[in-house]
Amino acid sequence: MLDRIIRDYNEAVFETDKDAAFEVVNNALANGLSAEDVVFKVVIPAVEVMMSDITRDPDANLAQHFMTAQIAAEVTEKMLTKFVHPPEIIGRVVIGTAAGDLHSLGKRIVMGCLKALMVEVVDLGVNVPAEKFVTEAVHYGADVIAISAMMVHTATGENGARKVRALLKEQGLEHQIRIVVGGAPYRFDNELYKTVGADGWAADGIAAGKMIVDLIRAGKTS
Amino acid sequence: MGIAQVHLTVVTPAGEQTFRVPAGTSVRDALDLTELRVRAACGGSGGCGACGVTLIGGAVTPPTTAEYMKLQPAERACGVRLACQMRLQGDALVRIDDPAPPSQWRSIPPEELIPSPGALPELPQHVYGVAVDLGTTHIRLALWNRKTGQRMATRRGPNPQGGFGADVLNRLSAAHGNPARAAELAKLARTAIVQAVRDILKRDVGEVTPMLKEIGEVIIVGNTAMLALLSGHGGAALLDPDHWAGRIDCQPTDRTAFQAQWFMPHATIHLVDSVAGFIGSDLLADLLATRLTDGPAGALLLDVGTNTEIALWDGTRLHVTAVPGGPAFEGVGLRNGMAAETGAIYRVCRPVSADISFETVAGTPARGFCGSGLVDAVAVLLATGQLKPSGRFAVSPGPDGFLLDPANLCTALFSQDIDTFQRAKAATAAAMVALLERAGLGWTDITRLCVCGAFGHRLDVANAQAVGLLPPLNPACIELFADASLAGAEIGLLQPAGAAVFAALGERVAAINLAQVSDYDDRYIDHLRLRPIDINRKV
Ligand code: B12
Ligand code: FES
Numbered sequence: 001m002l003d004r005i006i007r008d009y010n011e012a013v014f015e016t017d018k019d020a021a022f023e024v025v026n027n028a029l030a031n032g033l034s035a036e037d038v039v040f041k042v043v044i045p046a047v048e049v050m051m052s053d054i055t056r057d058p059d060a061n062l063a064q065h066f067m068t069a070q071i072a073a074e075v076t077e078k079m080l081t082k083f084v085h086p087p088e089i090i091g092r093v094v095i096g097t098a099a100g101d102l103h104s105l106g107k108r109i110v111m112g113c114l115k116a117l118m119v120e121v122v123d124l125g126v127n128v129p130a131e132k133f134v135t136e137a138v139h140y141g142a143d144v145i146a147i148s149a150m151m152v153h154t155a156t157g158e159n160g161a162r163k164v165r166a167l168l169k170e171q172g173l174e175h176q177i178r179i180v181v182g183g184a185p186y187r188f189d190n191e192l193y194k195t196v197g198a199d200g201w202a203a204d205g206i207a208a209g210k211m212i213v214d215l216i217r218a219g220k221t222s
Numbered sequence: 223m224g225i226a227q228v229h230l231t232v233v234t235p236a237g238e239q240t241f242r243v244p245a246g247t248s249v250r251d252a253l254d255l256t257e258l259r260v261r262a263a264c265g266g267s268g269g270c271g272a273c274g275v276t277l278i279g280g281a282v283t284p285p286t287t288a289e290y291m292k293l294q295p296a297e298r299a300c301g302v303r304l305a306c307q308m309r310l311q312g313d314a315l316v317r318i319d320d321p322a323p324p325s326q327w328r329s330i331p332p333e334e335l336i337p338s339p340g341a342l343p344e345l346p347q348h349v350y351g352v353a354v355d356l357g358t359t360h361i362r363l364a365l366w367n368r369k370t371g372q373r374m375a376t377r378r379g380p381n382p383q384g385g386f387g388a389d390v391l392n393r394l395s396a397a398h399g400n401p402a403r404a405a406e407l408a409k410l411a412r413t414a415i416v417q418a419v420r421d422i423l424k425r426d427v428g429e430v431t432p433m434l435k436e437i438g439e440v441i442i443v444g445n446t447a448m449l450a451l452l453s454g455h456g457g458a459a460l461l462d463p464d465h466w467a468g469r470i471d472c473q474p475t476d477r478t479a480f481q482a483q484w485f486m487p488h489a490t491i492h493l494v495d496s497v498a499g500f501i502g503s504d505l506l507a508d509l510l511a512t513r514l515t516d517g518p519a520g521a522l523l524l525d526v527g528t529n530t531e532i533a534l535w536d537g538t539r540l541h542v543t544a545v546p547g548g549p550a551f552e553g554v555g556l557r558n559g560m561a562a563e564t565g566a567i568y569r570v571c572r573p574v575s576a577d578i579s580f581e582t583v584a585g586t587p588a589r590g591f592c593g594s595g596l597v598d599a600v601a602v603l604l605a606t607g608q609l610k611p612s613g614r615f616a617v618s619p620g621p622d623g624f625l626l627d628p629a630n631l632c633t634a635l636f637s638q639d640i641d642t643f644q645r646a647k648a649a650t651a652a653a654m655v656a657l658l659e660r661a662g663l664g665w666t667d668i669t670r671l672c673v674c675g676a677f678g679h680r681l682d683v684a685n686a687q688a689v690g691l692l693p694p695l696n697p698a699c700i701e702l703f704a705d706a707s708l709a710g711a712e713i714g715l716l717q718p719a720g721a722a723v724f725a726a727l728g729e730r731v732a733a734i735n736l737a738q739v740s741d742y743d744d745r746y747i748d749h750l751r752l753r754p755i756d757i758n759r760k761v
Pocket of ligand 1 (some may be wrong): 062101150152153180182183184202204389390463528544545737746
């Protein structure tokens with residue numbers, strides 16, 4: 001039965017059919033699958049399958065990324081309330097869009113992927129000043145500050161990632177907190193993330209999830 | 223398409239080209255729409271004699287009196303004709319030994335123009351006027367004799383700021399904090415406009431400098447970013463979301479220098495104020511041209527372009543917004559994208575037998591897709607099942623992309639092009655829904671939908687409906703306008719009330735910033751799917 005559920009779920013996600021995906025999950029629950037199994041045996045593997053599929057498949061489009069992330073996040077969130085024991089959390093991330101930028105979607109997708117990968121995410125919203133990224137990261141004890149910027153001037157400007165880097169340096173937090181960035185301008189120029197002082201970037205939410213998990217793990221072992 | 227189409231083949235020192243044109247068109251008018259123009263120094267009256275071409279053969283009208291007056295008998299014996307006098311009755315072959323030097327400017331096809339109103343301003347002098355639609359991708363303008371109400375000529379050409387980025391923000395960012403660069407961008411647009419005017423004066427009037435002095439007004443409409451870059455003022459405010467609720471001042475601070483640069487000492491240069499944030503005065507011009515607010519509630523206007531603007535008339539207020547439709551609809555940002563120029567695939571037909579067929583502008587070999595061709599291609603591939611509603615190809619097309627014509631690499635579509643298309647159409651459709659919601663209306667309340675901008679007349683409405691770009695309303699409610707912003711600027715130029723008409727419209731406007739509409743992003747994702755918009759769903 002599980003194989004069939006996994007296959008149907010993966011297909012629904014691949015076809016960006018959210019209703020179908022939820023139907024698969026609801027049927028699975030009705031047939032006695034536990035919430036834990038839905039998350040760990042269906043949803044997370046699906047994200048992982050999508051990860052490898054999408055990295056191999058340059059054709060994957062925005063709707064697929066979004067749906068994978070969104071469906072995964074929604075299902076996970078719903079299932080978490082049904083968990084018997086709270087799950088183990090890998091790490092914590094504060095995320096927001098750069099100052100002057102109101103494009104919230106990229107952030108949402110990244111959040112969805114992180115949640116489905118058991119990373120705790122604090123959403124700071126849009127148009128977030130550099131100072132706030134840092135104070136909130138300190139407040140929540142975050143491992144990573146994630147900054148989304150969809151426009152050239154918010155990605156490269158003085159008030160975005162550059163300023164966050166300067167503040168971390170000033171406060172001696174550079175070795176504790178990593179900065180990751182993403183959004184259209186970074187996709188056009190794959191070296192841009194270095195220029196603005198970030199530790200990593202990713203072209204899409206699924207890659208972002210992997211990159212951030214890797215960074216957190218590397219930070220915890222070093 | 224009532225008028226029969228004929229083929230005009232032109233041989234020049236550079237080679238041979240064939241164009242498809244409506245029968246009855248003069249050779250000059252036909253070529254004025256292309257990059258291959260004849261020489262000319264009058265409005266095509268037969269007065270200058272500059273437009274000589276050699277007729278090799280074909281079905282054309284006999285020589286006119288003007289041709290007898292302007293051409294030597296020896297020339298006539300060799301087949302020399304005046305291109306502005308000779309009309310095509312069937313296919314024809316002509317030779318042009320000395321075409322006009324290459325230029326970016328072309329005439330706007332007359333069928334795209336909207337007639338302008340009857341009442342004219344009282345003018346003792348400086349009777350000429352120029353109406354300009356300053357677009358991100360294209361500049362369109364028309365020269366008028368405001369006294370007689372005669373449109374002398376029109377031009378369309380690329381906005382040369384494109385080198386600084388296809389979209390508005392790249393250009394604003396380039397100018398931001400860099401006065402030299404800002405000046406350069408302003409100069410590019412200013413020079414382009416005056417060059418187009420000069421091109422008209424040279425080719426359609428025959429006199430340049432004296433005529434520039436006769437121009438009494440230049441009225442310019444455009445999106446806020448274009449106005450700011452032209453004037454060199456307002457760009458910084460536009461980059462800051464805190465300023466978007468209200469109107470951003472984009473008036474030039476160097477008016478005298480501006481007039482001097484243009485050699486138009488008597489011209490009032492009038493930049494029509496934009497509405498709010500990125501919502502420009504080109505939208506006001508569209509509203510004037512389509513008379514949207516003269517009709518009943520439930521009228522929607524969509525100006526598709528790099529900066530797509532939308533207005534919804536609810537009977538008392540105009541709800542308006544701007545959305546980054548993305549340059550895709552103007553053919554920019556696709557691997558094989560291009561403007562609707564010679565060789566652009568503008569229509570793709572559903573296969574009757576096995577192959578997909580398509581038509582290009584002027585019927586020349588395909589060089590790429592313009593916006594309407596892209597909409598058609600997506601709709602046709604969706605109908606044949608080669609593209610799935612998710613936007614993925616049923617079978618991955620491989621490194622050369624999906625070729626409409628296997629023998630022509632310029633006809634390839636790539637997965638990324640489809641993704642770009644989906645984003646642009648989703649942003650647009652979701653924005654229309656957001657406006658409906660704000661006005662408390664539903665799709666079924668819409669009785670009129672005016673589609674202006676990039677697609678022109680060429681958009682296939684059924685295909686746009688099938689992919690979810692336009693709502694599946696009764697096609698009789700949907701009207702296509704090719705050059706509405708220009709027409710609106712023309713109204714402003716000619717009305718006795720002048721540019722005050724814009725201000726009056728502006729008063730009725732309620733602007734919406736989609737970034738503050740909480741469920742806009744959910745709608746956007748919903749609309750990514752290639753499927754008809756559900757008009758019965760409550761918005
Ligand atoms: C939807 C949209 C909007 C919506 C935003 C709605 C919302 N709530 O988010 C609205 C209508 C509000 C909007 C407004 C504007 N927009 Co806009 N918008 C778009 C559009 C169509 C899609 C952007 C989007 O959401 N993409 C979805 C994201 C998720 O896609 P993505 O980039 O592939 O994201 C992935 C990666 O980048 C990565 N990622 C993203 N963030 C992060 C963060 C981290 C840490 C990591 C690791 C990875 C990562 O993962 C994501 C998921 O896979 C784009 C055009 C386009 N084709 O992309 C323009 C675009 C971004 N907008 C643009 C412009 C100009 C504007 C406006 C100025 C225009 C206007 N007329 O008002 C305003 C500015 C608003 C502001 N100050 O922020 C331009 C920017 C141009 C430039 N060169 O900078 C674009 C590129 C369009 C264009 N070509 O002109 N916009
Ligand atoms: S005579 Fe033909 S253009 Fe002047």
